[in-house]
Amino acid sequence: MRATDFDAWLLDLDGVVYVGHELLPGVRQALAQLRDAGKHLRFLTNDPRPTREELAARLQQLxxxxxAEEIVTCGWATAQLLPELGVQSAYVVGSTGLAEExxxxxxxxxxxxxxDAVVVGADEQLRFLDVVQGxxxxxxxxxFIATNADPSYPMPFGTVPATGAVVCAIRLATGQRPLVVGKPEPLMFQLALRTLPPGSKAxxxxxxxxxxxLGAHRAGLPAVLVxxxxxxxxxxxxxxxxxxxVRSLVELLEQPPELPVGSSTPDPWPERVVAGVVLLLVDEAKERLALVPAGGEWSLPWTILEPLETFEEAASRVLGQVLPGEVRRFDLATLVSQPEVMLVTDRDGALVRLAGPAFLAQTDAVTLAGDARWHPIGRLEELLSSTCARWVWSALASFA
Structure with a gap:
């Protein structure tokens, strides 16, 4: 399907439509051409400061x-989402435009x-005490709700902190992970799609x-890079x-490339990549597997590698956290079979890619320490992702 065959276009603003206060060459004519062809246009931005009306007025001046109904800011998207989450009141760490939305x-x-919520945006008038109160x-x-997590944005005089820097400060101080609405989270794209006629191909x-x-693909949408x-x-x-x-919106219309109509369900995207180890701890009969709670779900025990620690030492440390102190008998072996991508869940619900070996351990322990619990291996598909469950079965079979 050619790009010009799509009936809805979700356009980023800065870098696609304008740069700074200047409209990019040919954009005015390109947008008019899209409208003449009956395309539905939506302008998406991670700037939480202005209202939709303010951004529409800015575009009209250009x-x-x-x-305004064609503008999708991360601030507006956040405002649409909050009632669905049961949020009725909010403290705003951000602009008056965000508060108005x-x-x-x-x-x-x-x-x-x-x-009910602390909503974090960005604003030139933001005070340190506002962050402290948040x-x-x-x-x-x-x-904890973040309109977006962009760490910085360029200005003519240099790069300055953006919403993500404020979000990071609150996250570090509280130990809480926010719900992020803006790009590259799929939420903002999903909310933009709701404003289009049903069945639109975007x-x-x-x-x-x-x-x-990244955000488009996480939402299952095709994406063109300028x-x-x-x-x-x-x-x-x-x-x-x-x-x-393409080099510009003009080129995209003059030489429309062939594109997929929409992607299949994308692979989960990890929040970060860390060096560490994962542990498969089973009982002597290999009928039960040890799992730990993580973000409201269950996960294989794992840990990040500490400075100067070997993988074997990290695996032993995880075992020490999972096994009761009186248990001394266990066998530890490095797994030969490792998944190409090992995804685990942190305790705060963040998806993490683990770069490092997996270890298999067997023990005669009847109960486990801390939050770890024995689970029947036959229930793996109910407790773990399908990819992880398949790998566990394969790994255990290799050590039969």
Whole structure:
């Protein structure tokens, strides 16, 4: 399917439509051509500061025909999501524009008491005490919501902190992981799709692989990158790989590439990659497997490698955390069979890719220490992801 055959276009703003305060060459005519062809346009941005009306006015000043209903900011997307989460009140660490979007969605913006949520955006007038208050409220039970997690953004005089820097400060101070709405999370794209006519075939056009392309593919949408060169991403499974690369929106219309209509369910995308080990601990009969709670689910025991620690020492440390102190008899062996990608879940629910070996251990322990619990191996498919369960079966079979 050619790019021009898609009936809905989700366009990033900065880098695709304009740069700074200047419209990119040919964009005005390209957008008019899309409208004349009956395409549905949506303009997506991770800037949480302005309202949709303010951004629409800015585009109109640049000579671009648009309506506020066609603008999808991460602030507006957050405001649409909060009522679905049962959030009725919020403390805003951000701009007046973000607060206005929340209020329009029926959210009470307050600075008194403990609200249902702390919503984090960005604002040039942000005070350190605003961040401190946000930390305290999260610690007192308010839900932690981030409009996006962009760490920085460019200015003519240099790179400056963005929303993600504020989010990181609150996360480090509270130990709480936020729900992130903006790109590259699929939530923002899903909310944008709701504004389109049912059955619309949507295409994403952006200039950043880490947000626009990754987010589109996580949402199952085809994505075109606006860039001077093809990014070097050799892994075929890398969700940051664009379906096509063009130098401008004008080129995309003049030389429309062939694109997939939509991707199949994408592979889960880890939040980070760490060096560590994973443990398969089974009883002597290989009928039960030890699992630990993680983010509301169950996971194989694992750990990050400590400085100067060997993989074997890390595996022994995990065993020490899982086995009761009185248990001394166990056999530990490095697994020959390892998955190409080992994904585990952190205690706060973050998906992590583990780079390192897996170890198999057997023990005669009747009970386990801490939060670890024995589970029947026959229930693996109910407790672990299908990929992980298949690998566990394969690993155990190799040590039969």
């Amino acid at each position: 000579g671009v025909e648009t309506r 929340l209020q329009r969605a029926g959210i009470t913006v307050t600075r008194d008491g403990v609200p 930390c305290l409220l999260v610690q007192r039970g308010a839900r 295409l994403v056009v952006g200039d950043r692989i880490e947000s626009d392309i 860039a001077e060169a093809v990014p070097n991403l050799p892994a075929a499974r890398d969700l940051r790989r664009p379906d096509a690369v």
